[in-house]
Amino acid sequence: MTFKHGWTGDIHPKLTLGQKPLTVIAGPCMFESRELGFEVATRLKTLCEELGFNYIFKSSYDKANRTSGNTARGPGLEKGLGWLADIQNSFQIPVLTDVHTPEQAREAASVVDIVQVPAFLCDQKNLLKACALSGKTIQIKKGQHASPEQLIACADYIAAEGNTKILLCERGSSFGYNNLVVDYRNLVLMRRSGYATVFDGTHAAQLPGAGAGQSSGLRDMVPSLCAAAVAVGIDALFMEVHTNPAKALSDASTQVDFTTAESILRRIKSITGN
Amino acid sequence: MSTTTSPALLVGSCFVDASQAQLHKKIPATLRAPLHGSNSWRVGIPLPEQLFMERRGWVQPVCLTVTTPEQIKNDSASYDRLFIPGEFCRQGDVLSAAAQSGKTILLERGAFLAPSDIVRAVEKMGEARQRVVLVEAGSSFGYSDRVLDPRALEVMMRIGCPMALNLNALTSAIGAAYEHRPKWLSDSDFDIAFVRTALAFNIEHLILPTQRELSEEAVDLWLSARKENL
Numbered sequence: 001m002t003f004k005h006g007w008t009g010d011i012h013p014k015l016t017l018g019q020k021p022l023t024v025i026a027g028p029c030m031f032e033s034r035e036l037g038f039e040v041a042t043r044l045k046t047l048c049e050e051l052g053f054n055y056i057f058k059s060s061y062d063k064a065n066r067t068s069g070n071t072a073r074g075p076g077l078e079k080g081l082g083w084l085a086d087i088q089n090s091f092q093i094p095v096l097t098d099v100h101t102p103e104q105a106r107e108a109a110s111v112v113d114i115v116q117v118p119a120f121l122c123d124q125k126n127l128l129k130a131c132a133l134s135g136k137t138i139q140i141k142k143g144q145h146a147s148p149e150q151l152i153a154c155a156d157y158i159a160a161e162g163n164t165k166i167l168l169c170e171r172g173s174s175f176g177y178n179n180l181v182v183d184y185r186n187l188v189l190m191r192r193s194g195y196a197t198v199f200d201g202t203h204a205a206q207l208p209g210a211g212a213g214q215s216s217g218l219r220d221m222v223p224s225l226c227a228a229a230v231a232v233g234i235d236a237l238f239m240e241v242h243t244n245p246a247k248a249l250s251d252a253s254t255q256v257d258f259t260t261a262e263s264i265l266r267r268i269k270s271i272t273g274n
Numbered sequence: 275m276s277t278t279t280s281p282a283l284l285v286g287s288c289f290v291d292a293s294q295a296q297l298h299k300k301i302p303a304t305l306r307a308p309l310h311g312s313n314s315w316r317v318g319i320p321l322p323e324q325l326f327m328e329r330r331g332w333v334q335p336v337c338l339t340v341t342t343p344e345q346i347k348n349d350s351a352s353y354d355r356l357f358i359p360g361e362f363c364r365q366g367d368v369l370s371a372a373a374q375s376g377k378t379i380l381l382e383r384g385a386f387l388a389p390s391d392i393v394r395a396v397e398k399m400g401e402a403r404q405r406v407v408l409v410e411a412g413s414s415f416g417y418s419d420r421v422l423d424p425r426a427l428e429v430m431m432r433i434g435c436p437m438a439l440n441l442n443a444l445t446s447a448i449g450a451a452y453e454h455r456p457k458w459l460s461d462s463d464f465d466i467a468f469v470r471t472a473l474a475f476n477i478e479h480l481i482l483p484t485q486r487e488l489s490e491e492a493v494d495l496w497l498s499a500r501k502e503n504l
Contacts, residue, residue, distance in 0.1 A: 064365055064366050064367055065364040065365050065366065066364070066366065067364065067391060067394050068394045068397070068398075069366060069369075069394065069397055069398035070397075073366065100365065100367070101342050101343075101344075101367075102342075103344070120361050120362070120364065120365075120384065120386070121361060121362075123361075124341060124361070126341070126342075143361075143386070144386040144414065145384075145385045145386045145414040146417070147417035147418050148417075150417075150418070173414075173417070174385070174386045174413075174414040177388035177389070177390075177413070178388050178391075208386070208387075208388070208391075209387065209388045209390070209391040209394075
């Protein structure tokens, strides 16, 4: 199986996207501490191996676009990339993080296997170009305001810069104020484009800004959103997992705990058959 | 343009259209342009710095569209005002750099953001909120469409900052690749309605379309209603 422009899906020596089994991209929203990252990576790697899924660790070193300026942002670029490298080396797994400027793209690409373009910034050409030139695999989140065709055009822009290792990620569309809906037609269109297609099950459950200065969300909807996406057809599932979501420093309303994560993975295994 | 009383037209957006800038030479105008057209869907030739500086000579002041803290710091000699596009209205580093610039800041509400949440972005400016002009550019209404919600204007005005209405965003095609757009979307026929709305809410500034002329009727309506302030 190959993706658009002949990309084979090679992300890491031990992981090729698109081959069964399904790939799971998961980790804490914010890299709150090295210990948190290691605990989540340990549990999820073990769980994915047991259930037969590929596993990629994700976490953010800087939540640069929080709803409010009075909230934590994370450990910062230098410390965060160091922790990501530690996890990458200790577990021999690929790692993903998000970048907000061309400079961050270049620095993050020196460590991570996948650089992620945040949804709000999905059509920022300078950022897309810097990601493309990094040579690393790029995941582009679809803006809540953007059509799937708009996202595909962004991917074409990156490919024109010579980097065809591209993942398109659906995370919900604005549906009035403080609300998102997942339009599952988008997954069909994105996959039909030939690019690798990812579904973000936890951000899709957000109610942006509905928490009086912070994002709220419908955590209990995450399992069903994920199951539906897997049923429609995706190449990877993205979700944020925390040891104690209620105490998380970001996205506390949508991150899931280990018990829920295991339940989700068992449910989607029954759909994919692995 | 000040942040408090004097209304003005803002000319240009991602790229400057010479004829339109000429049209508005006769009235108070601010040139709005980036040095780097980073989020444009049009054939992407960023306005060369030399041309940008040349045009400063006949349309002033200059409002620079910025997307990174580095642009704000490095290009400070090139601009008099800053424009932060809606997509960046929550980017803490951009807002912080803008606040430290000492310049007037036009902060656009993201089309994805609830009107009540723009106050969080204003709060990120700290003391610089006194220099903020809030820009309304519509709310996402399905793919590739925006609506102007009068409730959003009401909510944003309560924050206490001067306001601008972005006619360019409200009447431009969004998402060039979207092929299923109904024909009536992004129609310039709505210019008059938007200008009337701006006047009804006592909005101080208009940002003009960049790829076409605003109709003479709409310009005259704005100028006649505002002439005592011009």
